[in-house]
Amino acid sequence: MHIHIIGICGTFMAGLAVLAKELGFKVSGCDAKYYPPMSYQLQTNKIECFQGFDLANMKTNPDLWIIGNVATRGMPVIEKIISDKKNYMSGPEFLSKKVLNDRPVIAVAGTHGKTTVSSIITWLLECADIKPGFLIGGIPMNFGISARLGKSNSPFVIEADEYDTSFFDKRSKFLHYVADYVVLNNLEFDHADIFDDLDAIKMQFHHWIRTLGQNTVIYSNCKSNALDDVLSFGVWSKVKRFNDKQQLCLDWPHKNGESSFQVFNGINKLGFVDSPISGEHNASNFLVAYGIASEFGINFNQTVRYFKEFKGVKRRLELIAIISDIKIYDDFAHHPTAIKKTIEALRNTSRKKAGTVELNRLIVVFEPRSNSLKLGYGKQQLPDSFEAADIIHVYDGSVKWDVKSALSNLGQKLYVDNNVQNILQRLLSQVCRGDTVVFMSNGDFQGILQAFVEALGLKKFHR
Template sequence: MQLHFIAIGGSAMHNLALALHDKGYTITGSDDVIFEPSRSRLDAAGLLPEVEGWFPDKIDSSLDAVILGMHAKGDNPELARARELNLPVYSYPEFLYEQAKDKTRVVIGGSHGKTTITSMILHVMKYWNREVDFMVGAQLEGFDRMVRLTETNDFIVLEGDEYLSSALDPRPKFHLYRPNIALLSGIAWDHINVFKTFEAYTEQFRIFLDTIVPGGSITYNSEDAVLNTLVAEWDAPVRKFPYSTPEYRVVDGATLLETPEGELPLQVFGRHNLSNMAGAKWICQQMGVDEVDFYEAMGSFKGASKRLELLAKGSGNFIYKDFAHAPSKVSAAAAAVREQFPEHRIIACLELHTYSSLNHTFIEQYRDSLNGVDEAIVFYVPESLKVKGLQPIAPADIKKAFGRETLQVFTRTDALEKHLDDTPLQDTVLLLMSSGNYGGLDLEKLLSRVQ
């Protein structure tokens, strides 16, 4: 097949392009900007566009299909040319389904934990040399790509994102995969720029349940009240497998999981990660891995990239980075670090990086999310709201929303950097939570202080 990618430089898009290139397809692509690591990876495979920009003359009748990335706008000139020629145009998830429709599709969804659960499943499969196709949203240790597609593997494991598919397709991505085996980890309002109410957001998960193939299964977190009710009220010819957080204890900074074979020391920690592990176990068992083998493999699981990732470790001090930005994720990450390091001072530094996070209505969802730490810091850039034409939000508004008078709010990177420079880190755990980079914070300088 000859395929053209509009917005080939995206994190997911370039991985799909590389996977299809490995499969023997002829791939071309365009983008108006391509960052690392996409640029180097595409270049190494000979797929990097010679010039950045959109070029309608790249689109001709020799193409079998065009794949449209989320980054591309509806008025993209290459898209206009493809429509003029009546070429098939697929969103990223639509084309993934075309590649997966003859396989057993395992789809991992939920507002939080889906990347980690998908990563756990893939780690177990790799540990036992079981070949599966996959698509996951984070770089995994031991995997050079985030997408693998073959003609031979029976299973494909897909991270089921609830965000929209493309500029032309407003359906959430996970509505398109039609799982044989599905998992939902929980429901906590997110993507409020698209789903204006919690009810509208929750409805997307009900629709997802309806896409499960008859005779399939749903594995779900029974400790999530909203999800538990949704599944209980849903009637379909599908098997239901509830899971909950397993028994564990923390001893001298180590998390020990209770298993039928005895206590298992883990390299990840936090109640949310133990819950994720329980869900992953159910899925792996449905894929043919028994409980004992699952636990053996999980003993060496170090976590997904940017999910409570240890950046630096000294003599009694640590710096962790977590991708957390939604309220439920912030609360879970802070609680996990507090439980793992009960004798340490915990400093949590959260960047409100997404426009949803800085919405006057939504920000109330963060109330009490940082109450378990010793020092709480929030960073945001007011100018970014002006760029989007959004209502300004003041530091006082943020303090009030979080419900913490001692919350420190910074709006300039240099001021945050000076504060962290002046803060002693002995017997301290610094938890950095952001999907951004704090406006260009010198992270290497900060890490060098941990000894």
């Protein structure tokens, strides 16, 4: 059977393509643009891809069209599919029917941290020889791929996204996932292009919880008032809390080190964790991942040992290179809260305070590319998000609001430009030995990171 995926280079659809091929389907697809890491994944798996959404796609003549939420009415290929009464369904529906059926499902939801938590859980289960399946919105570096079927009847870890399913199904994707274990990691307003406010997102989470069985176990973050609101609407499953002093909680940071923390179950100290990934938010991510792992008989000491070998996720605070004592990171952060937490994590690994001349600098290069930020939602939070950085470069070529005005509180450490080449040249003139540079975008940022790495390798620094 041949399936053709519309929007195949999205993080969800590229993973779905891998799963479908593993199931024995012939797989092809199309998208407007292809960029790493998903473009590499599709190429490695020899999945035929077409550029654009025009009628050339019809020549593939698949048995089933899988339509992503990037597709809209008016696209030539969509109009032809509907007019010709071709068979089609959404990606989440396909996943539910072809993969998740008859398997224990672990669904990880929340505004932030879904990819990292899903990756940690998957790795812990893998180390315990459970051989889970997974579909994650990024590429865990321990696996080198964003999706696999895993062992038959083993748990399947799915990143449960609240974004809508497709143009013909406006429910959140996670409503297709009948989960046995759920992580509710946090909840803030996002996706301003499809949700009017936070209450609208809460209602989608509530609708999902209404579909879950009495034996489903929900781990909810006690630090999120919004999640407490969701649960107050009604819950019929078992609820466990993390970041709750009566249940799973942590002591951050511990004096033993900046990435070291203690874990407690109520008043009982379970032990220390030396985290391979930075930041208090990642300590919390580990905490809930341990909770899920414990449901499968993995004890705390095993979890700590396995976690030490966790390599992180591509484009989640990924160290790309160290050139002339300059660390270069790539990060997917695009929500003000995620940006702030990422910068704080980097600050803890480079130095304690911003603005201290004798210590190394943290330089941020940011593209406000998410649909919410393009519309201006969250711009008021950005000055606080960037506060701990020493120099901030912002590309404003994709937004219609006044970036300089919105971020004026950042003063002279802010640089705004609508030309990526200008940003690159200014950055190269500023950077010094010992600096940390992080590029933040949920797209390819016109290749600026790769160009910077190449140019930096040619630059001569005075000792």
